[in-house]
Amino acid sequence: MTEYILRFIIGGVTVSAFAILGDMLKPKSFGGLLGAAPSVALATLGIAVVQHGPQYAAAESWTMIYGAIALGCYSLAVCHLLMRFRLAALTATIIAFAVWLVVAFGLLAGFGGSA
Numbered sequence: 571m572t573e574y575i576l577r578f579i580i581g582g583v584t585v586s587a588f589a590i591l592g593d594m595l596k597p598k599s600f601g602g603l604l605g606a607a608p609s610v611a612l613a614t615l616g617i618a619v620v621q622h623g624p625q626y627a628a629a630e631s632w633t634m635i636y637g638a639i640a641l642g643c644y645s646l647a648v649c650h651l652l653m654r655f656r657l658a659a660l661t662a663t664i665i666a667f668a669v670w671l672v673v674a675f676g677l678l679a680g681f682g683g684s685a
Contacts, residue, residue, distance in 0.1 A: 581609050643673045647665070
């Protein structure tokens with residue numbers, strides 16, 4: 571239970587710091603970009619280092635990187651499906667989800683990591 575409270579506090583402080591930073595930058599959309607995901611990832615990695623050691627946190631960080639690469643591929647696929655092929659949003663996201671799965675698990679299988 572204390573892990574969740576600690577994650578909540580660290581995540582909240584980091585989200586607030588990123589929101590302040592994003593508010594100072596132009597354009598204002600950086601606030602959303604620098605919002606929750608980086609701060610939750612940092613809080614999770616910090617807790618992983620304390621509880622399981624640096625090797626475990628390193629493996630966990632690689633799986634986060636694989637997920638981020640897969641998300642980039644997913645986003646690119648959605649953009650192409652929406653703009654080039656004029657698919658409906660729901661259809662494009664369902665098709666692109668398959669892209670995310672293939673890229674994420676392909677990277678995990680190809681380069682290793684803990685799932």
